[in-house]
Amino acid sequence: MKIKKNSAFxxxxxxxxxxxxxxxxxAMYNAYLFFNKSYxxxxxKASISNAGRTSLSVIAKDLRNAGYKDxxxxxxFDRWIEQTNNYNSTQADSLVIWxxxxxxxxxxxxxxxxxxxxxxxxxxxxxxxxxxTNSPKLRHCQRYKTQKNCEPQNIVPFVTDFQVVFxxxxxxxxxxxxxxxxxxxxxxxxxxxxxxxxxxxxxxVHTAEVYLTVRSPNPINKTQKxxxxxxxxxxxxxxxxxxxxxxxxxxxxxxxxVKI
Amino acid sequence: MKSNKGLTIIESLVCLVIIGIGFIxxxxxxxxxxxxxxxxxxxxxxxxxxxMVIEDMIGDVNNASSYVFNEQCSHSAGGxxxxxxxxxxxxxxxxxxxxQIRVLENNVWKEKRPRCLPGDRKRSYVDATTGRFxxxxxxxxxxxYLGVGIK
Numbered sequence: 001m002k003i004k005k006n007s008a009f010x011x012x013x014x015x016x017x018x019x020x021x022x023x024x025x026x027a028m029y030n031a032y033l034f035f036n037k038s039y040x041x042x043x044x045k046a047s048i049s050n051a052g053r054t055s056l057s058v059i060a061k062d063l064r065n066a067g068y069k070d071x072x073x074x075x076x077f078d079r080w081i082e083q084t085n086n087y088n089s090t091q092a093d094s095l096v097i098w099x100x101x102x103x104x105x106x107x108x109x110x111x112x113x114x115x116x117x118x119x120x121x122x123x124x125x126x127x128x129x130x131x132x133t134n135s136p137k138l139r140h141c142q143r144y145k146t147q148k149n150c151e152p153q154n155i156v157p158f159v160t161d162f163q164v165v166f167x168x169x170x171x172x173x174x175x176x177x178x179x180x181x182x183x184x185x186x187x188x189x190x191x192x193x194x195x196x197x198x199x200x201x202x203x204x205v206h207t208a209e210v211y212l213t214v215r216s217p218n219p220i221n222k223t224q225k226x227x228x229x230x231x232x233x234x235x236x237x238x239x240x241x242x243x244x245x246x247x248x249x250x251x252x253x254x255x256x257x258v259k260i
Numbered sequence: 261m262k263s264n265k266g267l268t269i270i271e272s273l274v275c276l277v278i279i280g281i282g283f284i285x286x287x288x289x290x291x292x293x294x295x296x297x298x299x300x301x302x303x304x305x306x307x308x309x310x311x312m313v314i315e316d317m318i319g320d321v322n323n324a325s326s327y328v329f330n331e332q333c334s335h336s337a338g339g340x341x342x343x344x345x346x347x348x349x350x351x352x353x354x355x356x357x358x359x360q361i362r363v364l365e366n367n368v369w370k371e372k373r374p375r376c377l378p379g380d381r382k383r384s385y386v387d388a389t390t391g392r393f394x395x396x397x398x399x400x401x402x403x404x405y406l407g408v409g410i411k
Contacts, residue, residue: 213361
């Protein structure tokens, strides 16, 4: 029987194999980098979309309830909706909504931008206080009974801007819409005082418009971009960066306030 | 006895071509996923804009018949004498995402306007008992319907 010679690779064969495998590995590495970056961008865009959808749905639900008074609620009911410009020097607004959830319980819900403990980034906070004028109790605490370590809910991470505009029944902007500072329980030090007109404007509110600008959690743009946020009355230019930003908008008819 | 030969260069190249085709397929998949995600964002905004139209109709229910609207991609402001005209002007602005977010491109601030293609349309119908709104995007192939009883 004839046995074939088991000769080794020649130098040329080895070199060709080396070149081909180098090209293949480089292609695979680049493809991995590309797919990984694309996937991260995809996740970030999904996060923005999800944040906008869920948060504005929650805000819209609260706005539709704003001013609702249970017919058996016996205490004073003179505050329904408020808005503050440049709340806590964030250049964003705060929105406060009051309504009954039962004959004995009334909620005060405040939306505002809050800075993360580390860094300059902000999130949209939703702070819920039960019976704010009579034995107030914050929700979302580690120990609800003793009211320890209470923190507002982070309903949208990485928010750039939050603006609220109220309009009357003729479609004209209403400003200011707020209560007297003295009557605000747990008022932040920066809460401005408010005129009698501001308090009276509460009952003239017909429609609320909310603008929310959300930033991607990670930098996903290949090149740095400069954004100008011009939601409602705000107009500010941000320093250039690689983040992606989207603005969401809702307009809600305040059916419970209009019927008061 | 079978020879102990390795792969020939032709076999290796064929293998590489097959792997390359696989990469192209995955690339197409990623591209499709990115486009889908952009569409999802667009749909979220379309849902909120449709809700805005319906909310405005509910808010002026005695005058709902004035909220008939039928426009495609170009919007020009109408009158401002009454609430329905003001609301419709507001819709026009929001459909184009006017005065919201701008990006600096070639030293010019450009608004991030939503795509509007031939066949896209925003149309509201109002009859004696109902108000309806239809928002067509992607050349009229994706349709968002929203309706409400108004009487």
